[in-house]
Amino acid sequence: xxxxIIGSGxxxxxxxxxxxxxxxxxxIFSLPGNGGTWxxxxxxxxxxQAIETFCLDEGIELIVVGPEDPLANGVVDFFKNKKVxxxxxxxxxxxxxxxxxxxxxxxxxxxxxxxxxxxxxxxDDIEQVIEQLGGQLVIKxxxxxxGKGVFVCNSTAEAYAALEELKRRYxxxxxxxxxxxxxxxxxxxxxxxxxxxxxxxxxxxxxxxxFDGDKGxxxxxxxAYCPVPICTEQVLKQVQEQIVLPTLKGLxxxxxxxHGVLYFGLMLTDRGxxxxxxxxxxxxxxxxxxxxxxxxxxxxxxxxSLEEKLDTVSVEKxxxxxxxxxxxxxxxxxxxxxxxxxxxxxxxxxxxxxxHAGTRKENGQIxxxxxxxxxxxxxxxTLEQAIxxxxxxxxxxxxxxxxxxxxxxxxxxxx
Numbered sequence: 001x002x003x004x005i006i007g008s009g010x011x012x013x014x015x016x017x018x019x020x021x022x023x024x025x026x027x028i029f030s031l032p033g034n035g036g037t038w039x040x041x042x043x044x045x046x047x048x049q050a051i052e053t054f055c056l057d058e059g060i061e062l063i064v065v066g067p068e069d070p071l072a073n074g075v076v077d078f079f080k081n082k083k084v085x086x087x088x089x090x091x092x093x094x095x096x097x098x099x100x101x102x103x104x105x106x107x108x109x110x111x112x113x114x115x116x117x118x119x120x121x122x123x124d125d126i127e128q129v130i131e132q133l134g135g136q137l138v139i140k141x142x143x144x145x146x147g148k149g150v151f152v153c154n155s156t157a158e159a160y161a162a163l164e165e166l167k168r169r170y171x172x173x174x175x176x177x178x179x180x181x182x183x184x185x186x187x188x189x190x191x192x193x194x195x196x197x198x199x200x201x202x203x204x205x206x207x208x209x210x211f212d213g214d215k216g217x218x219x220x221x222x223x224a225y226c227p228v229p230i231c232t233e234q235v236l237k238q239v240q241e242q243i244v245l246p247t248l249k250g251l252x253x254x255x256x257x258x259h260g261v262l263y264f265g266l267m268l269t270d271r272g273x274x275x276x277x278x279x280x281x282x283x284x285x286x287x288x289x290x291x292x293x294x295x296x297x298x299x300x301x302x303x304x305s306l307e308e309k310l311d312t313v314s315v316e317k318x319x320x321x322x323x324x325x326x327x328x329x330x331x332x333x334x335x336x337x338x339x340x341x342x343x344x345x346x347x348x349x350x351x352x353x354x355x356h357a358g359t360r361k362e363n364g365q366i367x368x369x370x371x372x373x374x375x376x377x378x379x380x381x382t383l384e385q386a387i388x389x390x391x392x393x394x395x396x397x398x399x400x401x402x403x404x405x406x407x408x409x410x411x412x413x414x415x
């Protein structure tokens with residue numbers, strides 16, 4: 001089988017690596033890919049007509065979508081009833097990520113454990129809500145924002161400043177809502193669904209803020225690890241009963257066409273697990289640890305999803321811990337320079353995984369081409385050993401103004 005993977009980040013490199021174990025590298029094509037992927041084809045992720053032409057010419061049987069944009073723009077709908085199958089939800093179901101307001105209404109309707117929220121369209125006086133909550137709240141932009149449309153506030157001054165920033169970024173009429181703020185540890189639980197069954201992969205923990213100690217502005221993710229010690233069997237049972245099963249009930253009641261990845265972004269609070277958000281695709285950088293942790297064949301799970309036979313397959317996981325440290329360009333998530341030569345990739349250990357994100361090949365060398373540049377992933381029997389191993393490997397790689405967090409996974413040691 002030939003497979004096309006849409007996207008260009010570390011998530012897509014990890015998908016290519018995992019699926020190549022099923023069909024061989026020669027049968028994996030990356031559209032458009034990056035400096036670490038192979039069989040790259042320079043086609044934009046949202047150019048559905050060009051993707052179809054390439055797939056028919058090349059004999060591609062399956063498309064696996066990495067980023068959210070093509071799903072939100074209807075790539076599954078475009079290929080419906082055509083020769084090529086697409087792994088992912090259709091455009092209507094993708095609203096669970098593309099519209100946070102749609103998602104919150106869905107959660108409320110089907111009894112998913114989540115924070116209270118206030119919408120302008122419901123006639124709520126936003127200033128009154130801000131004052132009532134003392135500024136202890138979260139403001140969320142409705143649409144896709146690459147992880148940068150969420151403002152966590154600790155005072156009324158911060159809340160009003162966040163509103164101004166939201167309007168500056170997205171316009172005076174930008175749709176948004178205010179959400180009750182919880183405190184606790186965040187957790188990513190990613191599953192594969194056929195709309196009737198969800199098979200959960202290893203729980204993981206992302207590190208969004210750019211600086212150590214979860215300080216500074218949010219990024220797309222500076223690293224991740226799995227499994228997560230705080231995610232006990234009791235927690236997983238609560239997540240299943242209060243979040244996963246009500247979500248499945250909603251998918252079926254709304255007749256949403258969902259054959260793809262379903263990501264639950266959670267916070268573990270004193271009220272139990274609460275759902276912060278859905279994503280309709282693999283998370284990044286969570287994918288870079290949960291796929292190495294997945295012992296089962298990914299293609300088997302994907303095909304079971306597409307054929308609505310997920311209840312007949314099981315998910316097996318590898319032992320030990322996996323830690324991913326993101327190497328970023330200096331200045332990210334703000335302005336940064338590209339084209340920096342990367343050295344040391346040939347020095348890392350054979351068992352270390354390097355998933356490229358913002359890279360490209362130039363004159364026989366690998367150079368930087370984005371904010372998040374590389375994912376360095378190590379595996380060990382204990383979390384402490386995996387952390388030590390990954391940072392030993394990170395020190396072998398260099399490029400001008402390279403930046404990375406020094407504490408990825410360490411909150412897991414405190415758990």
